[in-house]
Amino acid sequence: MLAKDKKKVDPWGLPSALDPDIHLYYYPKDINVEKFSSFAEKKHQKTKLYDQIINLFFNSILDPDQMENMGDTKFLNFSDKTDQEKWCQNPPFTAVKNYIVSRETVSTNNQNLNDESTSVQPTTLMLHVHKVMNNGYGLATTENSEQLVNTLKAGDRVWFYVVPFTLKNEIVYAQVVENNWGYSVCDLKSVETKAENRIDAPCKYFGKCSGCQLQMITYKDQLEFKQKSVEFSFKHENSNFINSEIVVNEVIGSPKQFGYRTKLTPHFDLFKWMPREQTSIGFNYINRREVLDIEECIIGTPHVNSGLTETRKITKNNFDTFKRGATLLIRQTESLNETFVLKPKDMVTETVSTISTLNIDEQIYNKQMQLLDDLKSEKGFTGDLDTVSYKFQFQASSFFQNNNSVLPKLVHYVRYQIGLANKYRLENKFPEIKYLVDAYCGAGLFAIGCSSDFEKVVGIEISKESISNAKNNSLGIKNCEFYQGDASNIFEKVKQTDGSINFSPNQTAVIIDPPRKGSNPQFLNQLVEYAPAVIVYVACGVPAQARDINYLVRNGSVVLNPTETKNAENKPLYKISSIQPFDLFPQTFHVENVVTLIRIN
Numbered sequence: 090m091l092a093k094d095k096k097k098v099d100p101w102g103l104p105s106a107l108d109p110d111i112h113l114y115y116y117p118k119d120i121n122v123e124k125f126s127s128f129a130e131k132k133h134q135k136t137k138l139y140d141q142i143i144n145l146f147f148n149s150i151l152d153p154d155q156m157e158n159m160g161d162t163k164f165l166n167f168s169d170k171t172d173q174e175k176w177c178q179n180p181p182f183t184a185v186k187n188y189i190v191s192r193e194t195v196s197t198n199n200q201n202l203n204d205e206s207t208s209v210q211p212t213t214l215m216l217h218v219h220k221v222m223n224n225g226y227g228l229a230t231t232e233n234s235e236q237l238v239n240t241l242k243a244g245d246r247v248w249f250y251v252v253p254f255t256l257k258n259e260i261v262y263a264q265v266v267e268n269n270w271g272y273s274v275c276d277l278k279s280v281e282t283k284a285e286n287r288i289d290a291p292c293k294y295f296g297k298c299s300g301c302q303l304q305m306i307t308y309k310d311q312l313e314f315k316q317k318s319v320e321f322s323f324k325h326e327n328s329n330f331i332n333s334e335i336v337v338n339e340v341i342g343s344p345k346q347f348g349y350r351t352k353l354t355p356h357f358d359l360f361k362w363m364p365r366e367q368t369s370i371g372f373n374y375i376n377r378r379e380v381l382d383i384e385e386c387i388i389g390t391p392h393v394n395s396g397l398t399e400t401r402k403i404t405k406n407n408f409d410t411f412k413r414g415a416t417l418l419i420r421q422t423e424s425l426n427e428t429f430v431l432k433p434k435d436m437v438t439e440t441v442s443t444i445s446t447l448n449i450d451e452q453i454y455n456k457q458m459q460l461l462d463d464l465k466s467e468k469g470f471t472g473d474l475d476t477v478s479y480k481f482q483f484q485a486s487s488f489f490q491n492n493n494s495v496l497p498k499l500v501h502y503v504r505y506q507i508g509l510a511n512k513y514r515l516e517n518k519f520p521e522i523k524y525l526v527d528a529y530c531g532a533g534l535f536a537i538g539c540s541s542d543f544e545k546v547v548g549i550e551i552s553k554e555s556i557s558n559a560k561n562n563s564l565g566i567k568n569c570e571f572y573q574g575d576a577s578n579i580f581e582k583v584k585q586t587d588g589s590i591n592f593s594p595n596q597t598a599v600i601i602d603p604p605r606k607g608s609n610p611q612f613l614n615q616l617v618e619y620a621p622a623v624i625v626y627v628a629c630g631v632p633a634q635a636r637d638i639n640y641l642v643r644n645g646s647v648v649l650n651p652t653e654t655k656n657a658e659n660k661p662l663y664k665i666s667s668i669q670p671f672d673l674f675p676q677t678f679h680v681e682n683v684v685t686l687i688r689i690n
């Protein structure tokens with residue numbers, strides 16, 4: 090999909106990134122957010138983001154000595170705003186040069202450029218890939234690092250190319266498909282010099298389909314990439330984390346690396362001019378809004394793949410009942426008579442097992458984590474582990490995590506983190522944690538999965554269906570209550586003094602698991618004002634999560650160095666006790682991340 094079709098709205102009212110996929114959400118240090126209303130200012134802001142991306146890029150390709158040798162060459166910093174705005178209107182020379190080169194090349198092939206009907210094919214460029222960005226695209230230039238270092242002068246601009254399915258240090262051939270401010274998006278044509286770690290991708294659609302980005306590296310390399318990508322989200326240059334010593338743990342992998350997705354959403358477009366038998370049902374081609382016909386998706390479970398075969402057949406026989414096209418929904422269920430469902434209102438059942446009784450001994454925890462690996466893996470569970478299974482029922486169209494194989498570990502980890510926070514707090518003479526608030530609770534995964542560790546649990550969720558599912562899922566579990574509403578309303582509820590729900594913040598753990606766009610200042614302010622004993626922030630949108638936690642650092646609620654707490658004016662203070670990524674999405678660039686914040690005063 091083209092970047093322009095994917096306009097994402099940053100909840101903070103800022104353009105979220107130059108290209109939303111570059112995943113650089115941040116709060117500007119020096120700019121008044123209120124002012125970002127006019128187009129010109131947004132443009133200026135976008136340029137600043139580009140500036141930031143380039144800085145990051147150079148920081149990663151140049152070693153500090155080289156930087157020093159370049160004296161005060163600040164070729165990456167725009168000198169003033171006028172310069173930036175001018176530049177926005179006039180893309181840098183390299184891009185223009187490359188574009189002209191394309192036209193010239195075509196022209197020497199005797200095509201008439203003045204003929205409007207002639208489609209000018211862009212030339213294939215040879216590019217050097219310098220790094221893989223968080224979105225799985227390689228960041229490349231026409232020059233290699235050495236040439237860049239040797240030839241760039243102060244004031245020069247570099248034009249970047251972003252190319253999917255490429256790896257660091259590769260030389261590739263690529264074709265520009267879209268130009269943006271400062272960079273062009275390319276299709277990969279071929280890999281001239283392969284990186285040592287490149288492997289053959291197992292999927293026949295890989296390289297064309299936009300669904301997976303990382304099948305060309307081993308799973309071990311994928312986990313390493315994701316760990317770095319989480320680190321990068323926290324430590325980008327406008328973040329307070331940049332000079333901190335925060336540690337991102339190794340990513341906890343998925344027991345299943347293929348055949349794990351319990352939900353698929355293929356789609357199709359109908360065009361008047363297109364014969365029905367040629368209509369594709371599948372996922373978008375990379376970089377395009379055009380559907381690639383997909384008969385099998387190897388990251389999907391066998392059951393959803395049976396669903397895919399079935400739904401493709403039904404849909405092809407019924408194209409006439411659709412006007413323009415549709416997105417189809419296939420979801421795996423454990424219901425007795427069915428293995429998959431195809432209608433949005435169908436009910437889906439999934440089981441998630443967890444350890445019966447939480448034990449916060451590190452060795453026991455580690456052993457249990459290993460055993461949980463087998464729970465949903467191919468070989469099946471053989472270990473001696475006392476587990477409890479919860480059944481979750483939800484509407485096929487409602488939210489539920491899509492990789493069931495890793496959920497037991499995720500839930501166990503969240504419980505363990507709260508257990509450790511409780512231990513720390515008890516050792517420091519704080520009262521025991523007895524209550525749990527699950528904000529953004531969906532069908533109740535964490536509220537129910539953690540319920541045995543607490544006296545009372547409340548969940549809040551905006552979706553009516555999900556909250557009704559959560560209530561049903563907790564039937565028989567006496568200590569859980571669920572409310573429909575905006576997550577920020579939960580603070581009024583838990584502060585009630587009429588005795589119905591009265592959670593002393595000092596004894597309360599809060600789990601937040603917002604959608605990909607993250608939280609917002611209103612919610613975060615209320616959260617720290619409520620001041621729970623521990624906050625577990627679960628996120629599938631890590632850049633937004635890093636932005637939110639950075640906001641808490643900036644407003645003084647989270648301290649990066651817990652020993653420097655002298656200036657705290659009696660406000661609640663938190664330390665980051667752990668940053669733990671989980672791979673819920675093998676073969677793709679996505680990663681889930683859990684950050685635990687323990688209140689230290």
Ligand SMILES: C[S@@+](CC[C@H](N)C(=O)[O-])C[C@H]1O[C@@H](n2cnc3c(N)ncnc32)[C@H](O)[C@@H]1O
Binds near residue numbers: 528530534552575
């Ligand atoms: C990433 S899902 C997490 C659900 C659940 N924790 C789980 O793991 O299954 C985010 C959930 O937040 C809900 N949501 C979105 N905005 C919300 C809001 N303002 N207040 C409460 N819930 C919200 C969505 O409906 C969705 O169920």
